[in-house]
Amino acid sequence: MYIQVALPVPLPRLFSYRPIEGQPLPQPGTRVRVPFGTQSQVGIVVSHGPEPDLDPKKIKPIQTILDEHSLFSATEWKLGQTASRYYFTPLGLVLPQMIPVKLRKGEPADPAPVTRWQLTDAGREVALDTLKRAPQQQRVIAYLQADKTLEEGQISELEFSRPALKALLEKGLLETVTEQPEPPTPWDPDWTGGETPPVLNAEQAVAVSAINQHEGFGCFLLDGVTGSGKTEVYLSVMEQVLRQGKSVLVLVPEIGLTPQTIARFRRRFPLPMEVLHSAVNDSERLASWQRARAGGAAIVLGTRSALFTPLPNLGLIVIDEEHDASFKQQEGFRYHGRDLAVMRAQLENVPIVLGSATPALETLNNVQQGRYRHLTLTRRAGAGQPVRQILQDIRHLPLDAGLSPPLIQRIRHHLDEGNQVMLFLNRRGFAPALLCHECGHLHECSRCDAFYTVHQASNMVQCHHCGSQKRLPRQCPECGSTQLFTRGVGTEQLEQALARLFPDAPAVRIDRDSTSRKGSLESMLERIRRGEVKILVGTQMLAKGHHFPDVTLVGLLDVDSALFSADFRASERLAQLYTQVAGRSGRASKKGEVVLQTHQPEHPLLHQLLGAGYAVFAKDALTERQHAQLPPFWQLAVIRAEANQAHLAQGFLQQAKSLLPAGQVQMIGPMAAPLEKKAGKFRFQALLLAPDRRALQQTLEPWLAELPNLESAKRCRWHIERDPQDLL
Ligand code: ADP
Ligand code: ZN
Ligand code: ZN
Numbered sequence: 086m087y088i089q090v091a092l093p094v095p096l097p098r099l100f101s102y103r104p105i106e107g108q109p110l111p112q113p114g115t116r117v118r119v120p121f122g123t124q125s126q127v128g129i130v131v132s133h134g135p136e137p138d139l140d141p142k143k144i145k146p147i148q149t150i151l152d153e154h155s156l157f158s159a160t161e162w163k164l165g166q167t168a169s170r171y172y173f174t175p176l177g178l179v180l181p182q183m184i185p186v187k188l189r190k191g192e193p194a195d196p197a198p199v200t201r202w203q204l205t206d207a208g209r210e211v212a213l214d215t216l217k218r219a220p221q222q223q224r225v226i227a228y229l230q231a232d233k234t235l236e237e238g239q240i241s242e243l244e245f246s247r248p249a250l251k252a253l254l255e256k257g258l259l260e261t262v263t264e265q266p267e268p269p270t271p272w273d274p275d276w277t278g279g280e281t282p283p284v285l286n287a288e289q290a291v292a293v294s295a296i297n298q299h300e301g302f303g304c305f306l307l308d309g310v311t312g313s314g315k316t317e318v319y320l321s322v323m324e325q326v327l328r329q330g331k332s333v334l335v336l337v338p339e340i341g342l343t344p345q346t347i348a349r350f351r352r353r354f355p356l357p358m359e360v361l362h363s364a365v366n367d368s369e370r371l372a373s374w375q376r377a378r379a380g381g382a383a384i385v386l387g388t389r390s391a392l393f394t395p396l397p398n399l400g401l402i403v404i405d406e407e408h409d410a411s412f413k414q415q416e417g418f419r420y421h422g423r424d425l426a427v428m429r430a431q432l433e434n435v436p437i438v439l440g441s442a443t444p445a446l447e448t449l450n451n452v453q454q455g456r457y458r459h460l461t462l463t464r465r466a467g468a469g470q471p472v473r474q475i476l477q478d479i480r481h482l483p484l485d486a487g488l489s490p491p492l493i494q495r496i497r498h499h500l501d502e503g504n505q506v507m508l509f510l511n512r513r514g515f516a517p518a519l520l521c522h523e524c525g526h527l528h529e530c531s532r533c534d535a536f537y538t539v540h541q542a543s544n545m546v547q548c549h550h551c552g553s554q555k556r557l558p559r560q561c562p563e564c565g566s567t568q569l570f571t572r573g574v575g576t577e578q579l580e581q582a583l584a585r586l587f588p589d590a591p592a593v594r595i596d597r598d599s600t601s602r603k604g605s606l607e608s609m610l611e612r613i614r615r616g617e618v619k620i621l622v623g624t625q626m627l628a629k630g631h632h633f634p635d636v637t638l639v640g641l642l643d644v645d646s647a648l649f650s651a652d653f654r655a656s657e658r659l660a661q662l663y664t665q666v667a668g669r670s671g672r673a674s675k676k677g678e679v680v681l682q683t684h685q686p687e688h689p690l691l692h693q694l695l696g697a698g699y700a701v702f703a704k705d706a707l708t709e710r711q712h713a714q715l716p717p718f719w720q721l722a723v724i725r726a727e728a729n730q731a732h733l734a735q736g737f738l739q740q741a742k743s744l745l746p747a748g749q750v751q752m753i754g755p756m757a758a759p760l761e762k763k764a765g766k767f768r769f770q771a772l773l774l775a776p777d778r779r780a781l782q783q784t785l786e787p788w789l790a791e792l793p794n795l796e797s798a799k800r801c802r803w804h805i806e807r808d809p810q811d812l813l
Contacts, residue, residue, distance in 0.1 A: 269381025
């Protein structure tokens with residue numbers, strides 16, 4: 086009998102090991118440390134069985150058994166298996182993604198004993214003055230004398246010095262105690278306190294009772310514009326579930342998980358809540374996982390990967406902004422958080438609520454097919470007036486950093502009224518290209534098919550595809566001319582132009598560059614809320630879920646590229662962006678305006694969006710997708726290959742194509758990826774389309790199993806992605 090182990094290596098199979106002599110067989114779902122190549126790896130046991138293919142003498146024994154019991158509940162285990170099959174991704178890549186990083190590295194799954202530093206009697210009485218020659222020691226004693234607790238894990242965060250702690254220990258002023266942490270106490274479903282909710286309006290009440298009356302698995306789309314009271318509906322539905330002693334999993338896009346959101350949940354529910362987002366460190370994540378697994382979490386509020394949090398008594402899943410692209414993981418295990426959450430809800434047999442102002446076409450199709458129930462909120466809660474929409478033809482108009490004179494006038498008008506203005510430009514940096522005026526040379530990244538973006542503030546040019554950067558050149562590398570001009574406009578340039586045009590209106594820029602420091606986005610949002618900032622400039626980061634009641638004018642400077650994109654999802658994304666951004670203006674009692682600048686004022690998509698709105702757009706777009714045999718009607722996967730030479734990547738895909746059995750799956754390609762060269766690699770791809778899931782699954786499974794044996798597969802890197810969101 087051998088043990089099959091899933092290892093985090095990019096080979097689509099399990100690996101067999103011998104049990105350790107004299108020890109019980111490790112159970113499926115437990116971790117083991119095993120030899121792999123010249124190193125050792127932490128793997129997860131999947132099954133026990135004979136190993137027919139290998140010479141038994143070559144099979145090595147397991148080194149260590151790390152867990153006594155499985156880390157996965159039965160449904161979580163099933164979720165991992167289902168996801169692995171659905172996404173054509175080996176268990177070795179799937180299972181580790183479902184557990185915290187520290188567990189992937191082999192740390193103990195049970196809470197480790199905690200060491201606490203505390204004052205001795207002498208330490209409590211010592212006068213701080215006597216330590217004034219040892220300021221580090223003084224700081225520690227001052228901290229502890231102020232009745233604070235100091236755990237081992239806090240030392241570096243508080244910047245206490247280890248030698249100082251050691252010295253205090255030797256002086257007998259400090260002592261350490263090590264204890265096993267208490268298991269979390271179960272929370273009380275009969276809790277009292279918590280903020281009193283508003284009286285629900287009729288539409289909210291209908292939505293709440295539809296969900297509450299439902300038993301078992303069911304999927305609900307809560308479709309309502311921003312500010313229509315979706316969150317109130319979530320809170321209300323959650324309350325009923327929590328009162329039954331069951332816990333709730335809430336997933337939100339990364340950018341939506343603001344302190345305001347967290348505070349709103351905490352005010353409403355004075356219950357233990359685990360918050361999981363990118364700023365939470367690995368130790369905190371592990372601790373959250375441990376508490377949730379022990380039944381100590383009433384609510385888990387987190388981003389994509391929080392969906393795997395173990396919750397022994399799950400009663401409901403909520404996904405806010407379900408259309409958001411950040412739910413898709415773009416590397417390794419390429420899953421969609423929303424779709425896996427629906428799978429989890431089904432396995433756990435609990436309801437799931439998907440909320441959005443601009444539901445994904447996939448979701449709307451599920452509604453049309455009768456699989457999901459559609460609940461709508463048509464009115465903004467509280468006051469709210471319809472937004473005035475303006476399509477600004479900018480052909481022939483002089484542009485100043487992308488701003489047309491009519492838009493500049495409107496900005497002035499709204500600022501004069503004391504309101505805030507939000508300008509949206511989906512291109513960060515100062516300018517997207519650097520041009521030589523004498524010879525026409527455009528500065529290109531040597532590793533990608535892409536121009537360098539000029540970043541003036543840092544005096545650099547940067548490639549936005551591979552991240553390489555260098556000092557802003559003064560001379561053309563081709564002809565030596567110093568006449569270098571920037572072409573096009575990015576957010577950095579727009580911000581500068583606004584400072585010149587509106588010197589009295591402070592502006593803030595929100596994009597990946599300006600918010601890279603931890604906490605900087607939050608402090609910017611706070612300045613906006615306090616009204617210190619009058620103009621907000623940003624990329625699509627700005628388009629998401631923030632409530633700015635004083636913004637009355639929203640301008641979209643340049644969205645034309647989406648009208649001509651080769652990606653079939655581009656129009657859906659533009660429609661979502663426009664609708665979300667437009668929803669940001671005129672929230673309170675003030676009337677809002679949205680200006681969309683374009684060189685294509687006749688484009689039917691723009692007219693449809695401004696005239697009929699998102700719902701009508703979505704209906705037409707779905708019909709188009711059906712005729713074009715695209716998702717969500719057809720099942721789509723993409724196979725991608727990259728190599729140092731183009732023919733290697735292309736050759737592999739060509740060979741793969743020749744192995745694909747004739748039948749229901751069509752392979753389109755291979756073709757060069759839209760960005761053919763990236764970070765020095767040549768990239769090719771092919772689309773795989775099938776009329777239904779079964780056809781895709783049954784054709785691709787045996788096919789994918791053969792591909793690693795191809796000689797050409799060894800000379801490139803390749804992967805397959807199911808339901809790709811980006812075909813770049
Ligand atoms: P969404 O999640 O759709 O953006 P919210 O639930 O955040 O909407 O509601 C927007 C605002 O309206 C919030 O300030 C909320 O407190 C308020 N609100 C929601 N529902 C009601 C209601 N029934 N009565 C009064 N105020 C409400
Ligand atoms: Zn030149
Ligand atoms: Zn590059």
